[in-house]
Amino acid sequence: MSTLLLSLARENPWPGLAVASLNLMVALFLVGVSLLLGIAISLLACVHALVDREPPALADAGKRRAVA
Template sequence: MSSLFLALARENPWPGIALAPLNLIVAVSLVGVSLLLGITISVLAWVHALADRAPAPVRHAANRRGFA
């Protein structure tokens, strides 16, 4: 059975040519999903780093002025 299929595939290239656009669509969609996942993870890590930071102490202008 498989030898018959290979013989047909060798003689007729159209099934392989017909599947080429499908392979391209799958490849581009996988690249898009991986880019989206990478961007999502980096944004989440950035937000997490912002949330973990300790707030800077607030200095009042009156405390910074020297005595006149």
């Protein structure tokens, strides 16, 4: 079977080029999806950190004004 595939590849290189280009497109797609997921996760983490912060206490704010 492998000799049949090799003989076909020697005569016509187009199927091999098609598979290589498809492989390249899939690889680029996966890289793009991973980048988008990384950006989305980092944005969600940043928003979560901003929302989860506790506001400063009012007593602390009065002390800061008196010192300044």
